[in-house]
C-alpha cells in the first residue's frame with residue numbers, strides 16, 4: 001500500500017502544526033473498529049523490499065530499547081520483528097527499563113484485565129518520563145487498534161510519545177523518527193490491514209524454539225472476540241516463503257517450530273488459485289530435518305480430514321493439538337458464532353483420536369458469556385469430561401467494545417462467573433493431574449530449555465505433548481533433546497531423571 005492509499009484507507013486528522021517547521025509529513029491516523037471490520041476483496045501483495053533508509057542509519061547509536069510484550073505468541077513474535085528492526089537501526093536491547101531510551105509496550109486487547117495492566121504500567125511511566133524527559137514511550141499492538149484506547153491515551157497519558165498498531169510495524173524507523181521530531185504525540189494506526197512484507201529482520205528470543213507466522217488476521221468474527229478487528233482479514237503467507245523460513249531455522253539448529261496464526265486451519269483459503277491448505281503445508285514441512293513442529297491455534301470448524309491424515313504420520317509433527325471449544329452448550333456456541341455444535345466437535349475429536357490414538361488435546365473455555373445458564377455451564381463441564389482434555393486455558397467472559405457480544409446484556413453477576421471459573425478450574429486441575437500420572441515410570445523425550453524457574457540446579461523442558469519436565473542434568477544439555485525417566489507426576493508438571501541425549505532422530509520422509 002502506498003502512502004496515498006493508506007491515507008485514503010484511514011481516518012486522518014492532521015496533527016496541529018508547531019511553528020517554523022514543515023509538519024506536512026506528520027499526521028494522526030487514528031483507529032476505527034468499524035473500518036477494521038470491513039473485508040475487502042483485493043488480493044494481498046507480497047513485498048521483500050524492507051530496508052533501513054540511510055537517513056535513519058545512525059538513529060540507534062548509543063541508544064537502548066526495551067519492549068514489554070503482552071498477549072499471545074503472535075505478539076511475542078511481532079516483538080522479535082521489532083527487536084530486529086531496532087538492532088538494524090543500531091539500538092542495543094536492554095532488560096532494564098530505567099536504562100532504555102525507547103520503551104515500547106506491545107499490548108493485548110483480548111480481555112479487559114489485559115488492558116488494565118497496560119494502563120497501570122503506563123501510569124508508572126509518568127514518573128520515569130519526569131526524571132528522564134528524553135525517553136521515548138510508545139504503545140503498539142492490539143490495544144492501539146481500538147479507538148477507545150487511543151482516545152484514552154490522548155486524553156490521560158501524555159507521557160506517551162508514539163502510538164502505532166499491528167499493521168505497520170515495518171514503519172518503525174519512520175515512526176521513531178517522527179516521534180523524535182514531533183512535540184505532539186505521533187499516532188499512526190491503520191484500520192485496514194497492509195500487505196505482507198517478507199524480509200523483515202527478526203531477533204529471536206531463543207536458539208531452540210522459534211515461531212513462524214503462516215498467516216495473519218482472522219475472519220471468523222466470534223461474537224466476543226476483538227482479534228478480527230485488531231489483526232485484520234486473513235492473509236496467508238506463500239508456502240514457499242514459509243518452507244524457506246523453516247528450512248533456514250532447521251539449518252540454524254532450531255529444534256522446535258511453532259506455526260502461528262489466529263485460525264491456522266484457514267491457511268491458504270485466501271491464496272488465489274491455490275489448493276494448498278494447512279494439511280498440504282504440514283505435509284511439506286514434515287519432510288524438513290527438524291525434530292518438532294507444532295501449530296497454534298486451530299479452529300474446529302476448518303479442521304479437515306487431510307490434515308488429520310497428515311498429522312497421523314507423526315515424525316516431527318507432534319501428537320498435541322490445541323483445539324479451543326469455548327463452551328459445551330449448543331446455545332452458547334450459537335450466540336458465540338463458533339459455527340459448530342457440541343456434537344460436531346465431539347465427532348471431530350473422535351476422528352482425531354481414531355487417527356492419532358495417543359494425541360493430547362487441550363482447549364480454551366469461556367465462562368459467564370451473556371445468558372449462560374447454570375445448565376449450560378454444566379454442559380461445558382460435561383463436555384470437558386467427555387473429551388478428557390489434558391489442559392485448558394479458562395477465562396471469564398470480558399465484553400469488548402465494538403464486538404456484537406458487547407451489545408448483549410452482560411447479565412451474569414461477577415460472583416456467579418467467578419464460582420463457575422473456580423469449578424471449571426478444579427476440573428481442569430483434576431484432569432491435568434490424571435494425564436500427568438500416566439507418565440510415571442515412562443521415558444519421555446524432552447527438549448531442554450534452560451534452568452527451571454524455581455531452582456537453578458534443575459533443568460526444565462517440554463515433551464512433545466507439551467508437558468513440563470524438571471530434572472537434574474549437566475548444563476551442556478540445554479538446547480538438546482534428551483530422554484528422561486519420569487519419577488514423579490505433579491499436578492501441572494513432571495519430575496524425572498536424566499538418561500541421555502537423544503541422537504539421530506528419525507525424520508519421516510514418506
Ligand code: SAH
Pocket residue numbers: 110111224225226227261262263297298299324326364365366395396397398399400
Ligand atoms: N484464535 C484463537 C483464539 C485467540 S484468543 C482461537 O480461536 O482459538 C485466545 C482465547 O481467549 C480464546 O480462545 C478465548 O477462549 C479467549 N477469549 C477471546 N476473547 C475473549 C473475551 N472477550 N472474553 C474472554 N475470553 C476471550
Ligand code: SF4
Pocket residue numbers: 218219220221222225226227228262263299
Ligand atoms: Fe477470535 Fe474466533 Fe478468530 Fe479465534 S477464531 S481469533 S476466538 S474471532
Ligand code: F3S
Pocket residue numbers: 070071072073074075107108109110141142226227230231
Ligand atoms: Fe491479544 Fe492481539 Fe494476541 S488481542 S491475544 S495480542 S492477537
